Amino acid sequence: MAIKIRAKNVEVSYGDKKAIKDISLNIKKNTITALIGPSGCGKSTFLRCLNRMNDVIENCSIKGSVLLDEQDIYGPDIDPVELRARVGMVFQKANPFPKSIFDNIAYGPRIHGLASSDNELKDIVHNSLEKAGLIDEVKDRLNDQATGLSGGQQQRICIARAIAVSPEVILMDEPCSALDPIATAKIEELMNEISETYTIIIVTHSMQQAARVSKKTAFFHLGDLIEYNDTDKIFTQPDNEKTQDYITGRFG
Amino acid sequence: MIRKSIQSRRARETRLKIYGITSICFALIMLATLLISIGLNGYSALQQAYFKVDISVNMDKLVDDSGTINKNKMNLFNWDGLVKSALREFFPEVKERNEKKELFAIISANAGYDLKEIVKKKALGSGSHTLSVWLHLSDDADQYLKGRLSIDIPEEDRRINNKQIAWVNSLVERDIAKLKFNKTFFTSADSREPESAGILGSVVGSALTLFVTVMFALPLAVMASIYLEYFAKPGRITDFIEVNINNLAAVPSIVFGLLGLSVFLSTFGLPRSAPLVGGLVLGLMTLPTIIIASRASIRSIPPSIREAALGLGASKMQAAMHHVLPLAAPGILTGTIIGMAQALGETAPLLMIGMVAFIIDIPTTFTSSATAMPVQIYMWSDSAERAFYERSSLAILFLVAFLISMNLLAVVLRKKFEKKW
Ligand SMILES: Nc1ncnc2c1ncn2[C@@H]1O[C@H](COP(=O)(O)OP(=O)(O)O)[C@@H](O)[C@H]1O
Ligand SMILES: [Mg+2]
Numbered sequence: 001m002a003i004k005i006r007a008k009n010v011e012v013s014y015g016d017k018k019a020i021k022d023i024s025l026n027i028k029k030n031t032i033t034a035l036i037g038p039s040g041c042g043k044s045t046f047l048r049c050l051n052r053m054n055d056v057i058e059n060c061s062i063k064g065s066v067l068l069d070e071q072d073i074y075g076p077d078i079d080p081v082e083l084r085a086r087v088g089m090v091f092q093k094a095n096p097f098p099k100s101i102f103d104n105i106a107y108g109p110r111i112h113g114l115a116s117s118d119n120e121l122k123d124i125v126h127n128s129l130e131k132a133g134l135i136d137e138v139k140d141r142l143n144d145q146a147t148g149l150s151g152g153q154q155q156r157i158c159i160a161r162a163i164a165v166s167p168e169v170i171l172m173d174e175p176c177s178a179l180d181p182i183a184t185a186k187i188e189e190l191m192n193e194i195s196e197t198y199t200i201i202i203v204t205h206s207m208q209q210a211a212r213v214s215k216k217t218a219f220f221h222l223g224d225l226i227e228y229n230d231t232d233k234i235f236t237q238p239d240n241e242k243t244q245d246y247i248t249g250r251f252g
Numbered sequence: 253m254i255r256k257s258i259q260s261r262r263a264r265e266t267r268l269k270i271y272g273i274t275s276i277c278f279a280l281i282m283l284a285t286l287l288i289s290i291g292l293n294g295y296s297a298l299q300q301a302y303f304k305v306d307i308s309v310n311m312d313k314l315v316d317d318s319g320t321i322n323k324n325k326m327n328l329f330n331w332d333g334l335v336k337s338a339l340r341e342f343f344p345e346v347k348e349r350n351e352k353k354e355l356f357a358i359i360s361a362n363a364g365y366d367l368k369e370i371v372k373k374k375a376l377g378s379g380s381h382t383l384s385v386w387l388h389l390s391d392d393a394d395q396y397l398k399g400r401l402s403i404d405i406p407e408e409d410r411r412i413n414n415k416q417i418a419w420v421n422s423l424v425e426r427d428i429a430k431l432k433f434n435k436t437f438f439t440s441a442d443s444r445e446p447e448s449a450g451i452l453g454s455v456v457g458s459a460l461t462l463f464v465t466v467m468f469a470l471p472l473a474v475m476a477s478i479y480l481e482y483f484a485k486p487g488r489i490t491d492f493i494e495v496n497i498n499n500l501a502a503v504p505s506i507v508f509g510l511l512g513l514s515v516f517l518s519t520f521g522l523p524r525s526a527p528l529v530g531g532l533v534l535g536l537m538t539l540p541t542i543i544i545a546s547r548a549s550i551r552s553i554p555p556s557i558r559e560a561a562l563g564l565g566a567s568k569m570q571a572a573m574h575h576v577l578p579l580a581a582p583g584i585l586t587g588t589i590i591g592m593a594q595a596l597g598e599t600a601p602l603l604m605i606g607m608v609a610f611i612i613d614i615p616t617t618f619t620s621s622a623t624a625m626p627v628q629i630y631m632w633s634d635s636a637e638r639a640f641y642e643r644s645s646l647a648i649l650f651l652v653a654f655l656i657s658m659n660l661l662a663v664v665l666r667k668k669f670e671k672k673w
Contacts, residue, residue: 056562081565084562091559095554095556095559097557162564
């Protein structure tokens with residue numbers, strides 16, 4: 001299957017401190033890839049390299065290259081703003097704008113000029129909510145504040161908001177860490193449904209979740225990529241001893 | 253052992269609490285004393301002594317051939333004489349020149365002018381008219397009627413002599429003179445005569461000045477804050493700017509006045525005494541206050557909101573304008589109001605740029621000569637007449653009321669928009 005993202009020798013430091021070292025990793029198109037590892041090992045840092053969200057952080061420097069559809073996203077002709085429309089992101093803590101549900105979803109399409117009329121915008125919002133499996137829950141209160149929804153609903157609003165700009169890749173940084181099991185199950189179900197059309201990369205601290213949703217899994221440890229393989233393989237017969245230790249719960 | 257230490261700890265706590273309450277009470281008592289003493293000095297300025305005269309005017313002498321009022325004829329007409337002869341009718345026994353002079357001193361020197369303005373406003377038709385009008389008594393008569401002039405001191409040291417007191421009393425007895433609500437104070441600008449002086453001129457001057465201040469300082473401060481928070485690369489230059497903004501907040505206000513004098517007036521050649529220049533100077537002065545408040549407000553917005561916008565492909569500017577700024581607006585507004593309150597009470601820089609001039613017209617544009625409320629208070633309190641003193645006290649009360657309501661507004665806004673994240 002085609003490679004969507006090719007990370008080559010990526011190295012990120014915050015000031016003098018190296019957060020990830022020499023990571024090379026190929027992400028397949030339209031599959032779910034999980035990044036696992038003990039906390040502080042650099043999963044979020046790596047994820048943020050893929051849509052250049054690290055640019056916003058002071059004193060963060062990046063070496064190596066990341067190719068999206070074989071084009072270097074750190075190249076001179078790439079606008080990070082445009083890139084982020086192609087590579088969307090869902091954060092650990094649900095962060096809907098303190099605005100109406102409609103405005104939350106419509107924000108991306110509005111700034112990118114994706115809708116030429118009000119009706120088209122409404123369609124985009126409707127479709128995004130539908131894809132995020134939220135439409136039945138919120139269709140009667142699109143003008144309500146998004147911040148008034150439950151935690152799980154807020155996170156799905158954030159997913160719908162990311163979907164609304166039709167990205168090719170969606171990055172998710174521990175999207176379920178603050179949610180209860182039922183809300184988590186809903187999001188996992190949603191990920192499965194949309195994985196045919198989007199390349200999804202999810203950071204998770206839950207190995208069960210990685211095992212349930214992903215096709216490929218990468219195991220990070222202390223800034224190194226230890227092992228990257230099919231999820232089944234990683235969870236049944238890992239090549240590396242450290243991976244073995246981690247998935248059997250001996251550390252982490 | 254433990255019991256004992258707990259006891260002494262409690263005693264210490266109680267003592268501390270008492271100290272705290274005492275100092276708060278002390279501060280409140282001082283404030284109350286201040287306001288009450290100003291109030292006692294100023295409340296009497298709400299009234300003004302007026303006298304009533306019946307006057308007949310023949311409009312035919314004052315109009316053009318077409319029938320409209322002729323300004324020139326109005327100005328040349330001897331209104332003063334009209335008022336004075338009306339006054340003399342009450343006291344036919346006054347004949348001698350010196351005595352007449354003394355009599356005319358109990359009415360306002362502006363009485364003739366005021367009469368002219370009244371006639372102008374009435375827009376009378378042609379022919380002869382008899383009007384009954386209330387005109388100002390002089391400030392000395394006014395102060396005497398309010399009991400503000402002590403009559404125990406020797407006559408020659410007084411501003412009003414026994415004869416004049418008798419005349420005023422006789423007017424009051426005949427119901428021709430009395431204290432009425434002092435409308436002039438709220439509708440006029442400054443004047444040499446206390447009875448004709450009002451605060452409207454300086455209130456309008458202050459309003460025009462503050463308008464310029466907001467228009468100048470707010471956008472600048474917001475842009476500077478956004479730049480410093482989101483765009484500036486940390487480093488020596490940014491540190492330098494930051495330190496200097498804080499320094500600027502501590503610069504004495506008179507220095508800003510000097511700056512205005514040398515830059516706006518001398519270099520750019522802007523008009524003296526103008527609200528435009530005053531507003532710019534006060535804007536520079538409040539800029540650091542607003543920048544500091546804006547930055548604090550922007551920083552209090554959770555970064556996750558901005559990240560969300562950036563993650564969707566918003567540019568830094570869009571993230572700031574669409575999401576951070578609206579959320580930070582109440583805090584910025586609060587800072588602005590506090591800055592404005594500061595600017596409203598400021599005198600020193602305005603003195604430097606000539607807004608201390610004696611101006612009898614209510615300013616109408618940003619470049620007309622104007623003065624501001626605190627400067628007006630300063631000028632009045634510097635005058636010899638007792639009547640100016642009570643006016644300046646009343647003006648202080650107004651200024652303080654303005655300041656308190658501005659600060660209250662800031663508190664209310666902050667409370668109202670306080671968000672829990
Ligand atoms: N903004 C930052 N500034 C400085 N150090 C950071 C920053 N973000 C992360 N780090 C450091 O980089 C390392 C990797 O962090 P992160 O990528 O967040 O790990 P993970 O997501 O796997 O828990 C950690 O040691 C963390 O302390
Ligand atoms: Mg993380």
